[in-house]
Amino acid sequence: MSKEIISTDQAPKAIGPYSQGVKAGGFLFLSGAIALDPATGEICPGGIAAETEQVMKNIAALLAASGLGFGDVVKTVIYLAQMGDFAAVNAIYGRFFPEEPPARVTVEVQGLPRGALVEIEITALCR
Numbered sequence: 553m554s555k556e557i558i559s560t561d562q563a564p565k566a567i568g569p570y571s572q573g574v575k576a577g578g579f580l581f582l583s584g585a586i587a588l589d590p591a592t593g594e595i596c597p598g599g600i601a602a603e604t605e606q607v608m609k610n611i612a613a614l615l616a617a618s619g620l621g622f623g624d625v626v627k628t629v630i631y632l633a634q635m636g637d638f639a640a641v642n643a644i645y646g647r648f649f650p651e652e653p654p655a656r657v658t659v660e661v662q663g664l665p666r667g668a669l670v671e672i673e674i675t676a677l678c679r
Contacts, residue, residue, distance in 0.1 A: 553576060553577050554576070555574050555575065555576040556574070556575040556576070557571045557573070557574055558571065558572055558573030558574065558575060558580065558582075558614060558617055558618050559571065559572050559573075559617070560572065560613055560614060560616075560617035561590065562590060562613035562614075562616070562617065563585070563590055563610040563611075563613040563614050563617075564585075564586075564588035564589070564590050564593060564610060565590075565593070566583065567588075567593075567665065567666070570583050571583065572614055573614050573617075573618065575618065575678055578677065578678050579626075579675055579676065579677060579678060580615075580618050580620060580624075580674075580675070580676040580677075580678055581673075581674075581675055582611060582614050582615075582673060582674040582675075582676070583673065584629075584631065584671040584672065584673040585607045585610045585611050585614070585671065585672055585673070585674075586603075586607060586664060586665055586666060586668035586670070586671045587602070587603035587604070587605075587606035587607050587610075587668055587669075587670070588606070588610070588666070589606065590610070590613070595666050595667065595668055599669070600637040600640050600641060600669045600670060601640055601644060603668060603669050603670050604640070604641050604644040604645065604670050605644055607670055607671070607672050608644065608645065608648050608672075611672065611674055612648075614674075615674075615676065618676070618678070620676050620678065620679070622648045622649060623651075623652070624676040624677050624678070624679060625649070625654045625674055625675070625676045625677075626654050626655065626675055626676060626677050627654050627655045627656070627674070627675040628645075628654050628655075628656045628657075628672055628673065628674055628675075629656070629657045629658075629659070629672070629673045630645070630656065630657070630658040630659070630670065630671075630672050631659055631660075631661045631664060631670065631671040631672070631673075632658065632659070632660050632661070632669070632670055633660070633661065633663065633664055633668070633669045633670070634660065634669070635660040637669060637670065638658065641658075641670055645672075654675075
């Protein structure tokens with residue numbers, strides 16, 4: 553089985569020794585996305601709603617770079633710094649999956665990179 557590294561300047565560069573995404577075995581695996589602005593490399597200001605919007609934009613850019621879209625996503629994992637933000641994140645996230653949403657896990661964690669409030673990782677089916 554071969555693998556293909558996915559990279560785009562339309563999403564933030566990796567901030568460690570990992571790839572933005574990897575295609576392998578008929579799937580696309582995206583690394584966890586936080587609300588980094590691709591132009592500045594900084595967390596976008598504005599709280600949980602603004603961060604979730606930026607995360608979803610970053611994911612959209614990586615999906616597009618792979619020739620895929622949100623309809624190809626089969627599983628997501630959402631990491632929250634505070635479970636109290638669940639409703640706000642869910643409302644924004646849900647707009648990107650209006651029909652046949654993927655399987656999902658949501659967990660509260662003690663901390664996220666760069667002090668982010670939300671991180672989302674994606675697995676998509678390559679067509």
